[in-house]
Amino acid sequence: xxxxxxxxxxxxxxxxxxxxxxxxxLFMILGIVISVGILSAALNLFxxxxxxxxxxLLDSFAHIRVVSAGVEPLTASEADEALKKLSxxxxxxxxxxxxxxxxxxxxGDKARGGMMQAYSWENGNENIFAKYVxxxxxxxxPGNVIxxxxxxxxxxxxxxxxxxxxxxxxxxxxxxxMYPNQRALTVSGIYNSGFYEYDRSLxxxxxxxxxxxxxxxxxxxxLELRLHNKYADSAPGLAHRYNSILGKDAYAxxxxxxSLLSLVRMQKWLIFIVFSFLVLIAGINVISGVLTLMLDKRxxxxxxxxxxxxxxxxxxxxxWQVTLVCLASVILGQLFGLLISWGIANQNIYxxxxxxxxxxxxxxxxxxxxxxxxxxxxxxxxxxxxRIPLRRVNRMRVIDLLRNx
Amino acid sequence: MICLAGYSLHKTYQDKxxxxxxxxxxxxxxxxGEMVCITGKSGCGKSTLLHILGLLDxxxxxxxxxxxxxxxxxxxxxxxxxxxxxxxxxxxHYLLEDLCARENVALPMLIAGENKAKAFKEADSxxxxxxxxxxxxxxxxxxxxxxxxRVALARALINRPSIVLADEPTGNLDPHHSAEVWELMFRLxxxxxxxxxxxxxxxxLARQSPKTYELKDGMLY
Numbered sequence: 001x002x003x004x005x006x007x008x009x010x011x012x013x014x015x016x017x018x019x020x021x022x023x024x025x026l027f028m029i030l031g032i033v034i035s036v037g038i039l040s041a042a043l044n045l046f047x048x049x050x051x052x053x054x055x056x057l058l059d060s061f062a063h064i065r066v067v068s069a070g071v072e073p074l075t076a077s078e079a080d081e082a083l084k085k086l087s088x089x090x091x092x093x094x095x096x097x098x099x100x101x102x103x104x105x106x107x108g109d110k111a112r113g114g115m116m117q118a119y120s121w122e123n124g125n126e127n128i129f130a131k132y133v134x135x136x137x138x139x140x141x142p143g144n145v146i147x148x149x150x151x152x153x154x155x156x157x158x159x160x161x162x163x164x165x166x167x168x169x170x171x172x173x174x175x176x177x178m179y180p181n182q183r184a185l186t187v188s189g190i191y192n193s194g195f196y197e198y199d200r201s202l203x204x205x206x207x208x209x210x211x212x213x214x215x216x217x218x219x220x221x222x223l224e225l226r227l228h229n230k231y232a233d234s235a236p237g238l239a240h241r242y243n244s245i246l247g248k249d250a251y252a253x254x255x256x257x258x259s260l261l262s263l264v265r266m267q268k269w270l271i272f273i274v275f276s277f278l279v280l281i282a283g284i285n286v287i288s289g290v291l292t293l294m295l296d297k298r299x300x301x302x303x304x305x306x307x308x309x310x311x312x313x314x315x316x317x318x319x320w321q322v323t324l325v326c327l328a329s330v331i332l333g334q335l336f337g338l339l340i341s342w343g344i345a346n347q348n349i350y351x352x353x354x355x356x357x358x359x360x361x362x363x364x365x366x367x368x369x370x371x372x373x374x375x376x377x378x379x380x381x382x383x384x385x386x387r388i389p390l391r392r393v394n395r396m397r398v399i400d401l402l403r404n405x
Numbered sequence: 406m407i408c409l410a411g412y413s414l415h416k417t418y419q420d421k422x423x424x425x426x427x428x429x430x431x432x433x434x435x436x437x438g439e440m441v442c443i444t445g446k447s448g449c450g451k452s453t454l455l456h457i458l459g460l461l462d463x464x465x466x467x468x469x470x471x472x473x474x475x476x477x478x479x480x481x482x483x484x485x486x487x488x489x490x491x492x493x494x495x496x497x498h499y500l501l502e503d504l505c506a507r508e509n510v511a512l513p514m515l516i517a518g519e520n521k522a523k524a525f526k527e528a529d530s531x532x533x534x535x536x537x538x539x540x541x542x543x544x545x546x547x548x549x550x551x552x553x554x555r556v557a558l559a560r561a562l563i564n565r566p567s568i569v570l571a572d573e574p575t576g577n578l579d580p581h582h583s584a585e586v587w588e589l590m591f592r593l594x595x596x597x598x599x600x601x602x603x604x605x606x607x608x609x610l611a612r613q614s615p616k617t618y619e620l621k622d623g624m625l626y
Contacts, residue, residue: 003524004515011503303499306461307513307560308488399462399478402495 040337283385302401492561551582
């Protein structure tokens with residue numbers, strides 16, 4: 001950097017009020033702050049959504065499910081065998097045998113279809129749903145059931161209420177039709193994972209209760225494998241590998257919806273690209289701001305050139321002033337974006353529709369990497385916009401500037 | 406030794422479709438250490454001649470020689486020559502409002518790539534020479550007209566140029582400040598042998614100069 005350029009840069013930094021607070025910069029600053037703010041808020045919200053969705057998918061679901069290779073459920077011995085074979089796999093955090101069955105849950109005249117699951121905790125596996133039981137107890141005793149909170153809400157049930165569950169028994173068909181097994185269970189907990197599908201259909205009950213109701217006297221529907229989170233994205237590949245370990249009696253399949261996460265990630269970056277055009281539009285204000293500055297400083301440009309400054313030096317001197325203003329505006333825009341996203345995440349007017357977006361709460365996450373990307377992209381776009389009008393300095397003749405300052 | 410010369414300089418302007426010939430075969434030679442005044446009526450082309458000699462404008466035809474090199478404003482190194490070999494003083498001081506007097510004076514040296522300490526030291530000694538040592542940290546709008554023009558003169562001198570070209574340097578000043586600036590230029594010419602080419606419409610002042618040209622009908626007499 002030429003010492004003259006450095007002198008001007010020091011001047012700009014040491015006396016920002018004198019150099020930056022110009023009326024011609026006002027709309028340029030506003031444009032950048034608003035566009036970067038919107039870009040930043042969109043990315044913060046999408047990042048928050050992606051993380052919340054991923055967290056729910058990882059925490060409340062099995063990542064891989066091992067089922068029987070045939071049509072029958074896994075027998076107890078097949079389940080034990082599979083557990084034994086998989087016990088050496090370092091990626092697996094827990095493996096729990098689970099029995100599940102479809103049912104109809106009723107409270108008076110209200111009825112909803114659902115899925116009841118019962119876990120076998122004999123091997124001391126972690127209670128994977130416990131952290132999502134927001135009301136009541138996560139412990140399951142015979143005769144009790146934990147309900148998803150949307151299901152409880154739809155049926156008008158609260159803790160301590162009784163829900164009637166009906167299982168269709170295909171093995172008990174009478175001349176009057178299918179005979180359902182019915183039982184009244186006490187609601188001992190309300191489950192709220194934030195994942196809509198689970199919260200509106202899940203019932204977690206006692207294993208022996210479910211065996212009695214469903215008529216499945218032994219064995220399990222599946223083994224639910226949960227991976228350490230860092231391996232979650234590799235679930236499809238790992239399921240494939242486990243199949244070679246499990247042999248012909250059991251079959252492992254990935255449950256975690258990696259394509260959904262990929263879709264959300266792709267949407268996030270598409271939104272980023274689209275909203276980056278807003279910054280480009282703000283760049284038009286920058287071009288106009290630089291042109292106004294050049295008009296304001298015609299005499300100064302003439303003097304600098306007359307004193308021997310090259311066009312490049314003059315461009316740098318003017319460019320630094322606008323660049324510093326723009327960089328400060330980008331940072332202000334990012335702070336504004338944080339404010340917008342915080343406001344959206346904490347408002348109570350609009351909630352996400354769980355049936356559409358899978359989760360029902362907007363969350364924000366201002367990832368440092370995203371902030372760096374926003375800063376870099378916005379600064380680069382604006383830098384181009386500053387460069388365009390400054391090229392005119394090459395064509396400005398000192399004599400014209402001196403005659404018409 | 407000739408440090409500045411213009412030979413067969415022609416310049417014509419277009420104004421409302423009419424050709425206005427401001428320079429017709431103008432010739433001029435300036436020896437090192439000389440003080441040359443160019444007088445003439447307002448609008449006769451004095452400033453145009455000075456701009457051509459200072460590589461700020463080009464003649465339609467003719468040659469400009471500075472320190473034995475033929476140059477024009479389009480020369481690839483014209484800006485370096487303006488910085489190193491020519492000092493400009495304009496009718497209006499054209500000091501940069503964002504810089505203090507000291508920084509304004511140091512600016513040509515900084516443009517030349519000299520370090521700040523050296524440039525400021527040189528600026529301080531020039532300000533002292535011109536009795537402005539107390540005003541170094543003042544901004545142009547805090548200086549009187551005479552002081553502003555003296556700072557502009559110091560700025561023109563800082564790179565020790567071969568020639569200082571002054572275009573009506575006292576045109577905006579009252580008689581007292583005008584005399585002060587003229588006296589200063591005479592002193593610099595006498596004591597430092599600084600070459601000056603000064604354009605003025607004030608014949609009385611020009612008469613004090615050892616060498617005077619009059620620009621009349623596009624020609625120098």
